[in-house]
């Protein structure tokens with residue numbers, strides 16, 4: 001007998017299937033006759049995908065500058081897994097790990113290569129804080145929690161150090177089995193060409209559609225040759241919307257030239273969640289629908305692509321044996337003006353609305369869902 005059976009779930013390819021869960025895993029997907037302890041009939045009226053994964057968030061509640069609660073940006077908005085992108089370094093990762101054990105949302109971390117993490121804006125300005133041995137020890141203590149490294153390579157963060165922190169990050173990556181390295185790009189120096197040329201397969205460029213001078217497009221609107229070569233080597237592009245890092249104009253131009261994101265992520269924390277322009281991962285996903293990506297493409301960016309990019313081997317797919325993490329959502333016809341980080345606007349006709357989520361086999365209503373549906377989990 002299954003623990004939970006969702007009948008007539010609409011998948012993003014518009015087929016309708018039953019999904020059975022048992023012992024925290026997906027047990028079967030298809031036409032299912034067996035009984036379950038609990039059955040919820042969705043009547044084909046709402047979509048179900050693998051649980052959404054936000055590849056770039058900030059949820060260390062004690063960070064003085066970028067903080068939030070994991071469940072406020074996670075399960076309450078239909079996101080079942082979040083990856084904190086460098087809020088903590090080796091000094092605070094133990095504390096962060098223990099705090100996140102309380103959360104319903106599954107939380108992982110990209111370890112900041114600076115041992116002090118985000119206690120200030122310029123965590124890479126003092127090379128003494130980039131301590132390879134401290135990084136190695138932190139990864140040894142938390143091999144399942146730390147899924148990669150984070151290096152913020154923009155002028156306000158690195159100070160006078162230029163490209164040197166990235167050179168150190170690549171060496172740390174090599175010492176630790178080649179785990180994913182997420183590199184934030186922003187204002188130069190260092191120049192994006194110098195960054196891109198150093199990245200290798202599996203590295204992730206976040207804030208990929210930022211509108212700053214260090215953007216991925218040349219002044220003529222073409223993709224920089226260094227970024228083209230990086231993508232050909234297997235470097236991945238992550239959105240990382242954030243307060244200052246998504247330009248609709250850059251995203252539209254890049255996507256129309258075939259430069260799609262591998263992952264759509266929010267770079268959310270309490271201030272840009274409450275005051276915008278981020279609000280939620282669903283809001284960021286709706287922006288990419290409005291730009292012209294298809295629903296299956298957008299969902300792929302927060303499920304299979306996100307899991308692949310961060311080596312989350314039991315997540316991201318609606319298939320037997322994967323974690324019983326699901327997101328239930330609708331595509332609601334609701335003309336809305338959406339705003340990017342440059343204060344440019346875009347007319348959207350439809351919005352993604354998360355209604356409920358299942359995390360490790362257990363159902364939860366979302367903030368937006370409770371008002372409309374009452375799934376009996």
Ligand SMILES: [Zn+2]
Nearest residue numbers: 056057085267
């Ligand atoms: Zn960030």
